[in-house]
Amino acid sequence: MCGIVGIVGTSPVNQAIYDGLTVLQHRGQDAAGIITIDRNTFNLRKDNGLVKDVFHTRHMKRLQGNMGIGHVRYPTAGSSSSAEAQPFYVNSPFGISLAHNGNLTNAESLKEELFSVAKRHVNTTSDSEVLLNVLAHELAKPDTLHLSPEDIFTAVTTVNDKVVGGYAAIAMIIGHGMLAFRDANGIRPLVFGKRETAKGVEYMFASESVALDADGFKFIRDVAPGEAIFVTTDGKLFSQQCSEHATYSPCIFEFVYFARPDSTIDKMSVYATRVNMGTKLGEKIAREWSDKDIDVVIPIPETSCDIALEIASVLNLPYRQGFVKNRYIGRTFIMPGQEERKKSVRRKLNAIDREFKGKNVLLVDDSIVRGTTSAQIVEMAREAGAKNVYFASAAPEVRFPNVYGIDMPSASELIAHGREVEDINASIGSDGLIYQSLPDLIAAVSKENPEIKEFETSVFDGHYVTGDINQDYLNRIEELRNDAAKSDREDAMSSGLELHNEDVSE
Numbered sequence: 001m002c003g004i005v006g007i008v009g010t011s012p013v014n015q016a017i018y019d020g021l022t023v024l025q026h027r028g029q030d031a032a033g034i035i036t037i038d039r040n041t042f043n044l045r046k047d048n049g050l051v052k053d054v055f056h057t058r059h060m061k062r063l064q065g066n067m068g069i070g071h072v073r074y075p076t077a078g079s080s081s082s083a084e085a086q087p088f089y090v091n092s093p094f095g096i097s098l099a100h101n102g103n104l105t106n107a108e109s110l111k112e113e114l115f116s117v118a119k120r121h122v123n124t125t126s127d128s129e130v131l132l133n134v135l136a137h138e139l140a141k142p143d144t145l146h147l148s149p150e151d152i153f154t155a156v157t158t159v160n161d162k163v164v165g166g167y168a169a170i171a172m173i174i175g176h177g178m179l180a181f182r183d184a185n186g187i188r189p190l191v192f193g194k195r196e197t198a199k200g201v202e203y204m205f206a207s208e209s210v211a212l213d214a215d216g217f218k219f220i221r222d223v224a225p226g227e228a229i230f231v232t233t234d235g236k237l238f239s240q241q242c243s244e245h246a247t248y249s250p251c252i253f254e255f256v257y258f259a260r261p262d263s264t265i266d267k268m269s270v271y272a273t274r275v276n277m278g279t280k281l282g283e284k285i286a287r288e289w290s291d292k293d294i295d296v297v298i299p300i301p302e303t304s305c306d307i308a309l310e311i312a313s314v315l316n317l318p319y320r321q322g323f324v325k326n327r328y329i330g331r332t333f334i335m336p337g338q339e340e341r342k343k344s345v346r347r348k349l350n351a352i353d354r355e356f357k358g359k360n361v362l363l364v365d366d367s368i369v370r371g372t373t374s375a376q377i378v379e380m381a382r383e384a385g386a387k388n389v390y391f392a393s394a395a396p397e398v399r400f401p402n403v404y405g406i407d408m409p410s411a412s413e414l415i416a417h418g419r420e421v422e423d424i425n426a427s428i429g430s431d432g433l434i435y436q437s438l439p440d441l442i443a444a445v446s447k448e449n450p451e452i453k454e455f456e457t458s459v460f461d462g463h464y465v466t467g468d469i470n471q472d473y474l475n476r477i478e479e480l481r482n483d484a485a486k487s488d489r490e491d492a493m494s495s496g497l498e499l500h501n502e503d504v505s506e
Ligand SMILES: O=P(O)(O)OC[C@H]1O[C@H](OP(=O)(O)OP(=O)(O)O)[C@H](O)[C@@H]1O
Pocket: 257, 300, 301, 302, 303, 304, 330, 331, 332, 333, 334, 365, 366, 367, 368, 369, 370, 371, 372, 373, 374
């Protein structure tokens, strides 16, 4: 899902970018990177690992400059090689760097076109490096050494025409400034804010508003779908709609799982949408499960806690935190391999027996995707002595692959693919399973901003808002990105020497 930040400041931005990335760590745990501009030079540090592990004091000292961007990565294309960590860099025109959240669906054909038309070589398998090169090619077209904001917006308009998929991106152009843009469907989130200082106004872009909060920036607004915002090096802000087909279809899974509850996306408080999910699901449970004698509602930490608390309140039942989460283990769903994900559930969660012994428990999760968490958690609840274990999911059955920046490329890895609720119930071993309906999920989210009429809900209904996805495409990504194929590729890649500035002193 990746997290991105960018700051145009009046003093060094390295620490603020670092701090912004740490509060976006939940969006990507695989790699992190920061690039700053110090006078006319880019300084880049990126590598695999968490923010706290990638940047040591010696790197921070070298990341000088009043403007910079940062990225935390959760790979959805290419490999997890550190060369595919972001931001990416191209030297021409001017020197451009870019950080991207999302996933392009036509990266392959764009890459071919970049080579045959623009003679541009893309060295990695990352779709983000393709996006950067498409942008660079368009920015090279005006016959000038000083691009105007209009030149930049014209370039983004062509990028929006050519590129298909989900993208929220922040780029820096040496000698010019910072550019942020969002795909025409607004699939991936992007906000910006400002901070007044004695030396003038500073601007910040980020995937989620929490990053602005952490850095003391005041939220201004969301970047609109198809919009581009350009801030010059000396802090002048310009914005323009750069797509004729802009329409709001934000990814609903941001609200279900990805975003932090204290973020606001497209004017919707993530926390409020989760409470609404709890209300809707609680009402459904009351309607359909009046025969089940539930004693206690227990969340599966961490994302489902707000939802479960509301379900307990609707059902007038006690809410108990029966599982303790090890705070030093990251999110399991966004870990790269199934083996690692599977092992991590028990390392991450442990049951408190007295909350389960002899009870009929209702376990609540925000979503069931591969079923890695739910199957083990049901087993743990039984081991802890539960009488009956019921399971509720605040999101509907996840049946279709995601192609816009969530790593669910393979339908066959989804526990609900081609299965009905009864089969899934049997497969995770619960005594009863209930899912939120899609209309209820949409109602829960859109209640916070009724102006948004459509959401990107492909994982639930197989409808892809960009209109370019067919079964052939899905078969191809299934082949390319299923777990086994990914791990073979990682093995092959590990022998290569990477092009970016690796730190060999460690
Ligand atoms: O069916 P699965 O494939 O297991 O995926 C779904 C689970 O993964 C996520 O939790 P995760 O541990 O990633 O993060 P969290 O601590 O934020 O809940 C999500 O909240 C579900 O619990």
